[in-house]
Amino acid sequence: xxxxxxxxxxxxxxxxxxxxxxxxxxxxxxxxxxxxxxxxxxxxxxxxxxxxxxxxxxxxxxxxxxxxxxxxxxxxxxxxxxxxxxxxxxxxxxxxxxxxxxxxxxxxxxxxxxxxxxxxxxxxxxxxxxxxxxxxxxxxxxxxxxxxxxxxxxxxxxxxxxxxxxxxxxxxxxxxxxxxxxxxxxxxxxxxxxxxxxxxxxxxxxxxxxxxxxxxxxxxxxxxxxxxxxxxxxxxxxxxxxxxxxxxxxxxxxxxxxxxxxxxxxxxxxxxxxxxxxxxxxxxxxxxxxxxxxxxxxxxxxxxxxxxxxxxxxxxxxxxxxxxxxxxxxxxxxxxxxxxxxxxxxxxxxxxxxxxxxxxxxxxxxxxxxxxxxxxxxxxxxxxxxxxxxxxxxxxxxxxxxxxxxxxxxxxxxxxxxxxxxxxxxxxxxxxxxxxxxxxxxxxxxxxxxxxxxxxxxxxxxxxxxxxxxxxxxxxxxxxxxxxxxxxxxxxxxxxxxxxxxxxxxxxxxxxxxxxxxxxxxxxxxxxxxxxxxxxxxxxxxxxxxxxxxxxxxxxxxxxxxxxxxxxxxxxxxxxxxxxxxxxxxxx
Numbered sequence: 001x002x003x004x005x006x007x008x009x010x011x012x013x014x015x016x017x018x019x020x021x022x023x024x025x026x027x028x029x030x031x032x033x034x035x036x037x038x039x040x041x042x043x044x045x046x047x048x049x050x051x052x053x054x055x056x057x058x059x060x061x062x063x064x065x066x067x068x069x070x071x072x073x074x075x076x077x078x079x080x081x082x083x084x085x086x087x088x089x090x091x092x093x094x095x096x097x098x099x100x101x102x103x104x105x106x107x108x109x110x111x112x113x114x115x116x117x118x119x120x121x122x123x124x125x126x127x128x129x130x131x132x133x134x135x136x137x138x139x140x141x142x143x144x145x146x147x148x149x150x151x152x153x154x155x156x157x158x159x160x161x162x163x164x165x166x167x168x169x170x171x172x173x174x175x176x177x178x179x180x181x182x183x184x185x186x187x188x189x190x191x192x193x194x195x196x197x198x199x200x201x202x203x204x205x206x207x208x209x210x211x212x213x214x215x216x217x218x219x220x221x222x223x224x225x226x227x228x229x230x231x232x233x234x235x236x237x238x239x240x241x242x243x244x245x246x247x248x249x250x251x252x253x254x255x256x257x258x259x260x261x262x263x264x265x266x267x268x269x270x271x272x273x274x275x276x277x278x279x280x281x282x283x284x285x286x287x288x289x290x291x292x293x294x295x296x297x298x299x300x301x302x303x304x305x306x307x308x309x310x311x312x313x314x315x316x317x318x319x320x321x322x323x324x325x326x327x328x329x330x331x332x333x334x335x336x337x338x339x340x341x342x343x344x345x346x347x348x349x350x351x352x353x354x355x356x357x358x359x360x361x362x363x364x365x366x367x368x369x370x371x372x373x374x375x376x377x378x379x380x381x382x383x384x385x386x387x388x389x390x391x392x393x394x395x396x397x398x399x400x401x402x403x404x405x406x407x408x409x410x411x412x413x414x415x416x417x418x419x420x421x422x423x424x425x426x427x428x429x430x431x432x433x434x435x436x437x438x439x440x441x442x443x444x445x446x447x448x449x450x451x452x453x454x455x456x457x458x459x460x461x462x463x464x465x466x467x468x469x470x471x472x473x474x475x476x477x478x479x480x481x482x483x484x485x486x487x488x489x490x491x492x493x494x495x496x497x498x499x500x501x502x503x504x505x506x507x508x509x510x511x512x513x514x515x516x517x518x519x520x521x522x523x524x525x526x527x528x529x530x531x532x533x534x535x536x537x538x539x540x541x542x543x544x545x546x547x548x549x550x551x552x553x554x555x556x557x558x559x560x561x562x563x564x565x566x567x568x569x570x571x572x573x574x575x576x577x578x579x580x581x582x583x584x585x586x587x588x
Contacts, residue, residue, distance in 0.1 A: 001129055002270045003175050005163055006146045007209070009200025010182040014217050017070035019180055019244060020146040021077035022254040026263055027142050028078055029254075029281035030274040035133045035140040036074040037125060038067070038087050040148045041155035045091040046084065048447075056312030060476045060528055061086075064450030069315045070146060072528065076319060077254075079531055080133035085124070090155065093120050113158050121162035122169065151179075151204045164208035173271050179204060179211035180244075183218040183226065192218060192226045194233070201234040210235070212269060213262070215242045239265070251532060252289045258282055288532060292326055299325060299547045300333040302364035304384045306377040308336040317370050320530035324543040327535050332543075335360040339369075339380035346380075361387065366518075366546030371400045371479070371525070375423045382407045389516055401511055401521035402432040405483050408496050422481050433484045447480045454500045454509040454524065461499040463510055463520050465554055466537035473500075475524035482523070483508040518545035 006020045017038070024034040044050070047058045048066035059072040065084020075082060097120050101111050129143035147163075149156045167175040181197040201211060214234055216222055222243040231238040242260050247253065266272055301321055307313035318334065325332035340346060341357035361367065367388055369381050381400065385407045402420055409418030409431045417424070420432035435448055455472045456464040467473050485506050488498060500510025500522075513519035522538055530536035535543075544550040553559070 001126075001140075001170070001174065002142045002272070003125070003129065003166070003170060004142065004144045004178060004266075004270075005176070005209075006144065006178045006180060007151055007160075007204060007211075008147070008149070008180045009151045009204065010196045012148075012150055014180055014182055015244070016146050016148075016180050017073045018250050018253055019178070019215055019257075020070070020144050021073040022257055023178065023262070024074065024142070024144045025077045025254040025285070026258050026282065027144075027266065027272075027274075029258075030263060030272075032142050032272065032274060033134070033138060033140040034078055034142045034144065035080065035129060035131070036071070036078065036082065036086065037128055037143060037145045038070045038074070038148065039145065039159055040068055040087065040089045041153060041159060042089060043091045043094070043155075044089060045095065046087065046089065052307040052313035053310050056310065057315045057317075058478070059316060060449060060478045060525060062451040062476065066449065066478070068148070069312065070148075072316050072319070074144075075528075076531055078133075079534075082133060083128075083131065085128050085131070088121070088124055088128075090158070093117060093124065093158075096120055096124075114161060117158050118162040118165060121159060122166050125166070126170075151200055151207070157207075160204075160207045160209065167209070173269075176212045176266070176269055177209050178213045178215055180215045180217060183216045183222065183230075185219055192220075192223060194226060194229050197230055198233045205235075211240075212236075213240050213242055213265065215244050215257075217244050219246050221245045249289050249292050251285055251292070254282060255286055255289065284533065288326065291329070295326075295329060295331045297330045297547075298333050299328075299330040299366070299543060300335055300364045301542070301546065302335045302337055302361045302367045302384075304337045304339050304342070304361065304367060304369050304381055306339055306372040306374075308338050311336070314370055316525075316527040316530070317368070320527035320536045320539040321368070321543070323530050323532050323535035324540040326532070327540060328543055328547055328549060330543065330547055335364050337361060337384075339377035339384065342380035342383045343377075366542050368542065369400055369403065378403060378423060382410075386411055388519060389513060401508070401523045402479075402481060402483060404511060404521040405431050405491070405496075405508075408491060408494075409487075412494050412496070413490055420481055429487075431484050431487055432481050435480060435482050448477050448482075450476060452477050452524070453503050455503060455505075456500050456510070458497070458499050461497075461510070461512060462518065462541065462550075462554070463499065463512065463522075463538060465558055466541045468558065475522075475526050476528045477524045479523060518542065518550060 004023060006016050008014050008016045020036060024036055028034045046066045047055060047068050050058060056069045058066045059069045060066055061084055062081055063083050065087065067084060067087035071082055071087055097111060097116055100106065125145060130139050132138055133140060147156060147159055179201060181200050183192050183194060183197060185192050197216060204211060214230060214236060227238050227241045230241050239261065242257065242262060244256060247256060267274055305314060311318060322332055337357050337360050341353050347354040361384060367384060369384060381403050385404050406418055406420060409415045409429060415429035417427050418429040418431045419427040421430050421434055451474050453472050453474050464470065495514030497512050498508040499512050501508055509523045511521040518541060520538060526536040526538050530539060541550060544553050
């Protein structure tokens, strides 16, 4: 087993997750089996109770693990399935050590950070690195480990010490350290500054880890003199200083690393039995990135959410939209709308903001209402959901399906106080209710989480056809409330169909509206399983409908037409048969 540790310096949020994913991608393209581990030094057990404004979205795995959004990057880049134990936190480590101490496993010894906490970290990494991530059940060969935060943080000290010991335990030829640092370029001088990187590497070396590769994040490509200066002061060869400049798409980062000889370096440093020539997988990435840069046609989606001030709150949603837009050869234009701005109260207090929000909504080609918790902004979402059925050109995908149920109950069934018990426990028409699993006394890990099966109850469902006429689908869930099954018949009698339900037929999973080209809602979160070359069907359907291609796609047996074209900046037009074929193969 080979281990690659990715650390960061200078500032947080520097892009370690994308770099770790990209390193894994180029190694996987060489035929190696790759897994990934994300270490978060916070004391929380998992990411389940985080505010979206603080850490971004909570990514959900097949096994129900609520983890850091970087694991979403790993899964999307590497096309693998991880488990909750691939996200290691200080809370998990201390909890496991304390549980062992309570059972007497330490035989009365004083339990200390060194060696007990550091040993527990190393044991966890070595155990999890060998867990298969593909359907073939074969053990991985490479484990890419990302250590969150920055070097020098007091929270990460036990992990740094653990890996200082770890490098000797697994031997030098099996361990490599990549250090990601920032090279700022102040506008006053325009000069690339190396001092932050020097200080960061000096601190890392002082803690016992010496970087093998220094990956420099910068706004423009590194000058040779800057690279040589970093090489001299950081005790590495110039070839070990890698420039990771800003690029048009994150999917260009693996190509950027491969072009600078990173694969060759790993072959020599870790004694990997691979060839250094470019592989077919990277060729597809290059074609996908080139296509993305040349798109001219545009499709706009209004994203009506509660956390739109911080786009990482909807990281997987945005990626799923991007994957689908690329598949139909359109640029994606996301119009972020704070759902609270659509409410009548905003009209009284801030009329300009209210009218701007509604103008964005009305001018979009499609509307997406993602999930959320709490009552704030829910009425604005309901107003957006209510607007779409009366405008057949506006295509709606409601991830927060429960609100679509509330809207229909109020405006079609004429139950004026219809609501969720989450927002109005005393409602006379509780169309959305608590699930039996919901434990109000404890927030973490008490929802319906992870991969669950949804059975399609009808053969003429649009979403079923988008899934390749599948009888069922397995998608990931994260919710505490469900549609009240006792009221199901009231809805279906008025054209509001629950076309997908759980295996027992008790929980409503998918809704579709009669007499509308594309009005669907789901209880699950399909964005978590979307991939760059395999977009999520509900999102794909929304983009197809918004671009005016849905009916053609369905009539052709859910295949994209090879005649669909994209134009490059020179104005030439190229048949898009390759992506049409790849998408068709995935869905049919």
